[in-house]
Amino acid sequence: MRIFYHLIVFYITIQLVWSLFREKKFWKQASLVLVLVLFLLRLFLIE
Amino acid sequence: MKTKHLMPGLLLLGLTLAVGFFSGREFLSMRRNDEIFPGSGLTARKRLSDYFPSLKDTAGDTEVFIFDGAAKGGNLLILGGTHPNEPAGFMTAILLAETIRAARGKAVIVPWANASGFTHSDPQEGSPQRFFLETPTGRRWFRLGSRVTNPVHQWPDPTIYVNPMGQKLAGIDARNLNRAYPGKAAGNLTEKVAFAIMDLIRKERIELGIDLHESAPEYPVINAIVFHENASELAAIAQMELQAEGFELRLEASPPNLRGLSHREWGDAAGIKAILLETPNASHGRLKGRPTVSLIVDGKDKYYERASRLGRLFVPYGPEGIPLKLRVARHLAGVQAILDSLRELEPDKAIELANFPSPAEVQAKGIGVFLHPAQK
Numbered sequence: 310m311r312i313f314y315h316l317i318v319f320y321i322t323i324q325l326v327w328s329l330f331r332e333k334k335f336w337k338q339a340s341l342v343l344v345l346v347l348f349l350l351r352l353f354l355i356e
Numbered sequence: 357m358k359t360k361h362l363m364p365g366l367l368l369l370g371l372t373l374a375v376g377f378f379s380g381r382e383f384l385s386m387r388r389n390d391e392i393f394p395g396s397g398l399t400a401r402k403r404l405s406d407y408f409p410s411l412k413d414t415a416g417d418t419e420v421f422i423f424d425g426a427a428k429g430g431n432l433l434i435l436g437g438t439h440p441n442e443p444a445g446f447m448t449a450i451l452l453a454e455t456i457r458a459a460r461g462k463a464v465i466v467p468w469a470n471a472s473g474f475t476h477s478d479p480q481e482g483s484p485q486r487f488f489l490e491t492p493t494g495r496r497w498f499r500l501g502s503r504v505t506n507p508v509h510q511w512p513d514p515t516i517y518v519n520p521m522g523q524k525l526a527g528i529d530a531r532n533l534n535r536a537y538p539g540k541a542a543g544n545l546t547e548k549v550a551f552a553i554m555d556l557i558r559k560e561r562i563e564l565g566i567d568l569h570e571s572a573p574e575y576p577v578i579n580a581i582v583f584h585e586n587a588s589e590l591a592a593i594a595q596m597e598l599q600a601e602g603f604e605l606r607l608e609a610s611p612p613n614l615r616g617l618s619h620r621e622w623g624d625a626a627g628i629k630a631i632l633l634e635t636p637n638a639s640h641g642r643l644k645g646r647p648t649v650s651l652i653v654d655g656k657d658k659y660y661e662r663a664s665r666l667g668r669l670f671v672p673y674g675p676e677g678i679p680l681k682l683r684v685a686r687h688l689a690g691v692q693a694i695l696d697s698l699r700e701l702e703p704d705k706a707i708e709l710a711n712f713p714s715p716a717e718v719q720a721k722g723i724g725v726f727l728h729p730a731q732k
Binding site: 326333338339346349353354 | 361362365373375
């Protein structure tokens with residue numbers, strides 16, 4: 310089960326990084342990284 | 357993709373990774389266990405999994421310190437850290453593990469009873485992850501955990517928790533060690549820890565168990581000795597001794613219909629004299645201001661002071677607060693008075709602990725002077 314969870318979190322993380330570089334407005338990019346940091350923590354720290 | 361958007365993106369990504377790295381490191385540091393440096397009186401150092409092997413390599417396994425005296429006497433269990441957000445409980449157990457030597461009988465000390473609870477803190481409380489005490493050679497840090505088992509180790513909570521004795525409780529109590537007795541061998545992690553403690557009680561032939569707690573100043577069961585009917589006489593004599601020493605403690609009989617608690621199930625299931633001690637802790641109460649290290653150690657809070665003036669508290673609470681050293685001194689005086697009562701009531705079961713830190717000295721000099729120096 311854990312691998313599926315990791316894959317889902319990884320997929321969303323990649324989407325967020327992709328959107329970060331496609332977004333043109335700085336403040337939208339800044340809002341996006343606030344979500345990204347939570348996904349990175351989930352990706353690397355989940356037991 | 358234009359490079360114009362690439363640079364802020366890269367900058368923000370770098371910032372995100374830095375925030376993730378530092379907050380992740382802080383988060384993971386809660387999983388590192390504190391150290392205890394027992395004195396020369398230690399005769400055996402075990403783990404809870406030595407009594408109940410199914411706990412091995414789980415977050416529920418924890419250290420057990422045994423002090424066995426040369427002379428025959430009774431066997432005592434001291435439990436700290438049942439609720440890891442109640443620092444006077446586990447600090448008293450740590451202090452005893454680092455100082456005592458058993459002259460007669462046996463003392464078994466479990467300072468972090470709910471080890472999993474020490475690996476996280478209560479959500480939305482903003483509690484510090486650690487607090488420190490000054491020792492003669494420097495500052496020593498101690499983790500402050502949550503009241504309940506880490507949800508990473510036991511998840512999800514049921515809507516209604518039915519504990520091993522059939523009592524219906526709120527879902528979160530599925531992770532509360534002091535609702536899980538006498539435990540279940542095939543239960544959830546918290547029930548397994550409770551089961552292991554019951555196994556320890558049987559295998560070490562414990563006769564007297566003391567569970568060290570704290571409660572919020574607005575909670576009615578406070579500055580109290582909660583006793584199982586097996587220990588009623590013991591508790592009554594201890595209370596008189598404590599009053600003579602200037603410690604006001606009330607007696608609370610363990611309610612027979614409130615199941616799953618140590619002071620009920622240790623007595624019912626293992627037949628031992630079961631006692632729970634409570635001191636007042638402002639840092640986990642509902643009326644507190646900002647939770648800080650100072651609030652934990654010095655115990656001063658202007659909102660509690662105000663609540664006290666309005667007559668809303670069950671303990672006196674002045675501008676001097678209720679510092680940790682006073683709360684630990686109260687627990688030490690409680691343990692000492694209970695052991696004195698046992699010696700009076702059952703001389704053949706007496707337990708004598710040498711190098712027992714004097715409550716008056718702890719109150720005057722602080723806890724740190726009695727602790728092992730901080731590791732460099």
